[in-house]
Amino acid sequence: MANLYNSEGYFSPTEYEAMTRIEKEEKAARKAANFRPIVYICSPYAGNIEQNTENAKKYSRFAVDNHCLPITPHIYFTQFMNDEDERAEAVLMNNILLSHCCELWVFGDVISKGMSEEIKQAKRKYMKIRYFTEEMEEKMRISEIIAGLMSLRKDTESHIGPDDDFNDVFYHDIKVLDAVIAELRKRNAASPVRKNITTVVPLALCAEMQTSARKRTSCTARNATVFLRRRKTNEIYALHR
Template identity: 50%
Template sequence: MTISKFNSEGYYDPTAYEALTAVEKSEAAINAYRPLVYICSPFSGDVDTNIKAARRYSRFAVDRGCIPVTPHLLFPQFLNDRIPTERKLGLFFGNVLMSKCSEVWVFGSNISNGMAAEIKRAEWKKYPIRYFTKNLEEV
């Protein structure tokens, strides 16, 4: 979009020009590159609370300019975590997605078995890992 410094009547209008330029820059920033980050947080146990927390963590990543990859919000929609073969399949799918991410973000101090496996894999693959409290403070 080309923004003119002149209004429709041909008069110089710097205020409108600056405002429209700011809007254009804001729109461009929204469409800028956003890295994928893998969200690692508990799922099993208090599933409803953990899902709400994972949604909050995902939003936190979006607000920091990232695209969250949160497998435990997706795969339980069609895989049953209580069936060992399906749980194993979900963890495998998560590993594949993790390999596409720039960083792994671990949330909370309660590390579940699934999280421990994800962290171990991230460390083994030397993926950058960042740790956050459940209150979204980096540690």
């Protein structure tokens, strides 16, 4: 514990202030490490019940691995409730649990009727909703992708100097980013309103940015490529509108 007097008994306010700051930072770090946001797992159940239950367990484990506390009602309510006869009561309890969560995590490309109701409920509560594939890779809204790329473009422009040897490379990156943004805006405008879609970004554009990144010290182009490229495949992130 911080003390106004040092080990030799002399008054030392500077040392006390420094130690107090360190203790506060350590306390905040411990508190952050112990905090686990509660997330509601929204995934299919009807149909292939056995496989969907295993998937729900997998998604719950994914949430735990990401330092979250998962709430997955269709794993445990189905252990002692009849989904056909007690459907209304189960939905009510699901909504009660959902109201205690800070985020809704939606998994898979198929949105069942029950999942749709949970998403509507989350939107009514202005809850953060995140979408994931069955492989637990997060989808992103096209508007979010565009915002991220616009931020990268602004960062690239900030590196342009009057006598910078890398200016040509910066201008090239801006041109590539503009092409990607234009493509996304085009696909976003063409997509049906209020309908979930998936689309891709041309691999060639990301390849250009990745090649450009190797030519200079700035990591803007490399960041843009990582922002779009999947970790495990050569495909581009599915963009979820």
